[in-house]
Each structure stands twice: as C-alpha cells, then as structure tokens.
Amino acid sequence: MDIPFLNLKSPYSELKQEIDQAMHDVLSSGWYILGNKVNTFEEEFAAYCGTKYCVGVSNGLDALHLVLRAWDIGQGDEVIVPAHTYIATWLAVSYAGATPVPVEPNERTYNIDPGRIEDAITPRTRAIIPVHLYGQPADMDAINVIAQKHGLKVLEDAAQAHGALYKGRRTGSLGDAAGFSFYPAKNLGALGDGGAITTNDEKLAKRVKALSNYGSEKKYCHLEKGFNCRLDEMQAAILRVKLKYLNEWNERRKTLAEIYRRELANTDIILPFVPKWAVPIWHLFVIRTNRRDEIQQNLANNGIGTLIHYPAPPFKQEAYSEFADVAERFPIALSISNQVLSLPIGPHLTLEQIGYVIGKLREALDTPKVDISPSIEGTL
Numbered sequence: 001m002d003i004p005f006l007n008l009k010s011p012y013s014e015l016k017q018e019i020d021q022a023m024h025d026v027l028s029s030g031w032y033i034l035g036n037k038v039n040t041f042e043e044e045f046a047a048y049c050g051t052k053y054c055v056g057v058s059n060g061l062d063a064l065h066l067v068l069r070a071w072d073i074g075q076g077d078e079v080i081v082p083a084h085t086y087i088a089t090w091l092a093v094s095y096a097g098a099t100p101v102p103v104e105p106n107e108r109t110y111n112i113d114p115g116r117i118e119d120a121i122t123p124r125t126r127a128i129i130p131v132h133l134y135g136q137p138a139d140m141d142a143i144n145v146i147a148q149k150h151g152l153k154v155l156e157d158a159a160q161a162h163g164a165l166y167k168g169r170r171t172g173s174l175g176d177a178a179g180f181s182f183y184p185a186k187n188l189g190a191l192g193d194g195g196a197i198t199t200n201d202e203k204l205a206k207r208v209k210a211l212s213n214y215g216s217e218k219k220y221c222h223l224e225k226g227f228n229c230r231l232d233e234m235q236a237a238i239l240r241v242k243l244k245y246l247n248e249w250n251e252r253r254k255t256l257a258e259i260y261r262r263e264l265a266n267t268d269i270i271l272p273f274v275p276k277w278a279v280p281i282w283h284l285f286v287i288r289t290n291r292r293d294e295i296q297q298n299l300a301n302n303g304i305g306t307l308i309h310y311p312a313p314p315f316k317q318e319a320y321s322e323f324a325d326v327a328e329r330f331p332i333a334l335s336i337s338n339q340v341l342s343l344p345i346g347p348h349l350t351l352e353q354i355g356y357v358i359g360k361l362r363e364a365l366d367t368p369k370v371d372i373s374p375s376i377e378g379t380l
Helices: 009-014 016-029 036-049 060-070 087-096 114-120 140-150 202-211 233-243 246-263 292-301 318-329 331-339 351-364
Strands: 053-057 078-082 099-103 125-128 153-157 177-181 195-199 216-218 285-288 340-343
Touching (some): 016 036, 016 233, 060 087, 060 153, 060 177, 060 195, 060 202, 099 114, 125 140, 140 153, 246 285, 318 331
Antiparallel strands (some): 177 195, 285 340
C-alpha cells in the first residue's frame, strides 16, 4: 500500500465543483486583486475566529512580519519566540529588524513554556509570539498574564491551528493579533500561498492593510514605505469554499488522532499530550522516539510517508549562526527535534490506510500486531 504523507488531490476532488465554480467566477469578473472575494473572505474568517477584523495577506510569514511592523517593533527591540518552531516565526522578527529571543518549550505539549518566559524578558522586550504548534493551542491565559504584567504585545502564530480551541475560544482571538498561513498543506489551505491577520484592534487592522498594499489606503497615496503582501482574489475565492468545510474536516482529523492515540498506547513511543483545556485540530500527528531514523526507514520501506517537524531548531540553522554559542542552553528543544516524527493524518486518510500505518508501526516497534479494523469501523 502506498500512503503519502500529504494528499492534496483528494481535498480538491471532494470540492471540485464548488472550487471550479469559484475560480470561474473570479476569471469571469476580470478583477483579480483586492476585490469582493477578498473582502468577503476577510469578513467570514474574522467571524469564524471570533474577531472584529481580518486582513488577507500573501502568506503566514508576512502576516507575522506586518503586525510587528505595525506595532513599530524594530531595531533594538526584542521579541520572545519559541525555541522549537518553524523558522518563519523567527524570520518575522528578523524582517522587522528586531531580535528573536528563544524560550524553551514545555516538554509535553511542545509549545512555549509560560513558566520560562519571564526569565527571558529584558527592558528591550516588546512582544511575545506563542506558536500553536502542530495544531494545539499554547497556554494563552498564562502568557497573556505575563504580557500584561510587563506591558508586552502578544502575537499568536496560528499558522497550524485553524479552528483549534483554547478554553472554548478559537485561536486567532486569544492575543492582541494573530497570523495565519493558508499554505496548501494547512487545515485551511489555498491552492497557492496565502495568509491572514486577525485582531480586534481597528487601528492595527487599518495599518496592516495599508502596509500590505505599498503603504497605501488610497490609490497612489502612500502614507509610509509599505510592501506588496496582498491576498489575491483567486485564493480568497478558494478559501471561502474550503472554510465552509473546515470544521467537518477538522473533526475527521480528530477522529483519526484518537485512533492513533488509542491503538498506539502502551508502546515504546511518546504520543501527543493534550491538556484538558485544549481542543487541537491535529494539523500534524507527532510522535517521539529514540529510534526515529530506524522507524522512519521501516515505514518508508512499506510505502508510508512520514516527515520530521522539525529536524533542527532555528537556533541550529546557519541562518541564525549567531546563536551557535548558546544552542546548548536549549536542551529540551534539541531533544524534541532529535526525536519527533510526523505520521500521516488528514481528512481524507481512510480507515484502511490508518490501520495499515498503525500495523506497520507496531511491527517496527516489535509490538504484537493487532487487527484494529473492527474497533474503528464506522467512526468516520
């Protein structure tokens, strides 16, 4: 059986008629930039997240960067970031001209550890960027308390967490602002790059919108040196279609995650931990094992695709070589990066496929093989 890690064909096949019609509507309109599709998507996604405003932009990195710029964070400032995250979180800080200050993750959730944040705060600290890694929300109440105590902004990196819940509230509404990515592999993915910012701050939303459009609120009238970071009409039209199915597709992911967690319990791997206040949307299903390379190769030999998110933390990348001398200060992030392995998960993974993955993984772990089909039949 051949099971790729990522399947982008099936989502299109399921929604083909609606997506094709949405694309046709844009092409027929003759209006491709900053039109009605973008405006309507912004309204719909803001409502979905529970915020007053949404600004569509070109990608998730630009979403984070533009918010920092709009807050006038730059040269000489520091922004607290997770030590374990995708490099885009750090790059947004660097693009703004500020310095990323890494903080170790919680070893169980892999998200930034609120208990370690205050030790990293200095007089130069301006903001905190918690990442809802793998689709699980960070502990936002604890982070917001620290931010309010020290007068800091909180910018959610929600690139992997479309629809995740923290104490009943959706990600994107838990800080001063949030940045989303609509990269095709995301739970809400475009057919190209795309991103968005959500916030309840009207002034921030207005400035971000201008910054993303050459610093202009009115055509040929430029208030400041801006950027070209706009979400285009075609992607907005596609996202509007897929947004209608986001909750349903997230529920499918949750069902698959529960099957993984149940059938892989009592094996020699560390399974994802979910705090009682979190409802993840399982953008990724990440296990940990000291036998990662061996197990990954074994699964590959059986046609099962896996990925490592992420094999090296940002502070171990050549791009951030200035952190080389302090890398050993982050043993938890280093340990996680050496052990994590992402298994296939997605709304179109079948029961037969997940049963095959689990069976081959148990074989690789030298765990007695079990037939799980009867226990999961009819759950999707």
